[in-house]
Amino acid sequence: MFLTDKATGALIKVQDAEVLVNPSKSTITGRLQSGEEEQDPEQFSKDALLFPSGESLPMCWKDPNYRDQL
Numbered sequence: 001m002f003l004t005d006k007a008t009g010a011l012i013k014v015q016d017a018e019v020l021v022n023p024s025k026s027t028i029t030g031r032l033q034s035g036e037e038e039q040d041p042e043q044f045s046k047d048a049l050l051f052p053s054g055e056s057l058p059m060c061w062k063d064p065n066y067r068d069q070l
Helices: 015-022
Strands: 002-007 012-013 027-032 044-046
Touching: 015 027
Parallel strands: none
Antiparallel strands: 002 012, 012 027, 027 044
């Protein structure tokens, strides 16, 4: 799965989709998709990521208390 960095617009390849959808984890491990060589894994805050379409990640993926805000 690929996401986009809000600040740079760079594509990020998500290493573990289970961590992405886990609301108790605030960061994911991913690899920047720049250049021809595979980049080293880095940590990215979920708040700094978007879907490539420009949509935000769902609150249920980022906030363990998302139901309390309804």
